[in-house]
Amino acid sequence: MLKYFNIFIIYTLSTLTTFATDKIIIAHRGASGYLPEHTIAAKAMAYAMGVDYIEQDVVMSKDNHLIVLHDHYLDRVTDVQTKFPDRIREDGRYYVIDFTLSEIKSLNVTERYYFDEKGTKNAVFKDRFPLFQSYFKIHTLEEEIELIQGLNKSTGGDVGIYTEAKNPSFHLSEGKDLSKAILETFKRYGYEDQRSKAFYQTFEIDELKRVYNKILPILNIDVKLIQLMGKSDYYKKVTTIEGLKDLSLYAYGIGPSLNMIIPNNSKDSILGLSSLVEDAHSVGMKVHPYTFRQESPLALTYATNYENLLDIYFNHVGVDGVFTDFPDLTVKFLMR
Ligand code: G3P
Ligand code: CA
Secondary structure (H helix, E strand, O other): OOOHHHHHHHHHHHHHHHOOOOEEEEEEOOOOOOOOOOHHHHHHHHHHHOOOOEOOOOOOOOOEEEEEOOOOOOOOOOOHHOHHHHOOOOOOOOOOHOOOOOHHHHOOOOOEEOOOOOEEEEEOOOOOOOOOOOOOOOOOHHHHHHHHHHHHHOOOOOOEEEEEEHHHHHOOOOOOOOHHHHHHHHHHOOOOOOOOOOEEEEOOHHHHHHHHHHHHHHHOOEEEEEEEEEEOOOHHOOHHHHHHHHHHOOOEEEEEEEHHHHHOOOOOOOOOOOOOOHHHOOOEEEEOEEOOOHHHHHHOOOOHHHHHHHHHHHHHHOEEEEOOOHHHHHHHHOOO
């Protein structure tokens, strides 16, 4: 009971303090630190914790439904191996595009797992929700938007959507225009311009350009675009000052991995700081790095605990928002 009361207090206070900060909190795959990622329960919990945006990773089914799931595979968060053993491909994976929506909805969802050398499923995050406990299902992008818009109506809130097209070039090679379908859905649900509480994000550089140059004009909409990026040669050019300048002509901002801003093994957050955030800001773009987890400091030499990590990024680096698995801790931090 006390737990629910705390969530209520956090929600109420965070709503009241929305005006005090322009930093945004994005629930990464929902409140995924507490419930299996991308489930409706995780999204509702994130909403109640007072976030600004809830993230959806989206892939497409065989019958062209938009599925909220991080991978274009089903075999790291479901029981697909026991329900559809003969649908495995030669590479050992179960592809979402090989399954219809009704088949996908017949699966049970669990915490993310990996297989050990004996072939046993093990939780990726040992201290999170137990594997294959309770009842969770996969849902569509439409169903999630209806949940968020429904909660906006019933609570008077204004939580937005932050939607990633997962591997759009893979989908295109399979004859499926994932980005177009996502943006058509945005339009159908009223997310049509830069003021809308909606972001479209992707890791693919050419796809973001295609969205800006082709898809948005065809649909006659103009939503905020985010270029996701990781530490690899693929992003070398786009992260130079010239590259960022070009990007800023069509992107609202960037979503870099934490180690693009401060290397994981940096002894000191100031000494290790790259110029990426300053450079992006200098050309007018916002910066929303990923992923802030309570467990993160264990792998970082420069942060002592989660609060310290938030303090470094919000108060010293000056990021404009964060993707977090722990929305409640992040809301609490910003309230202070
Ligand atoms: O989209 C931002 C962040 O979620 C990127 O990482 O792999 O969790 O989608 P990933
Ligand atoms: Ca994502």
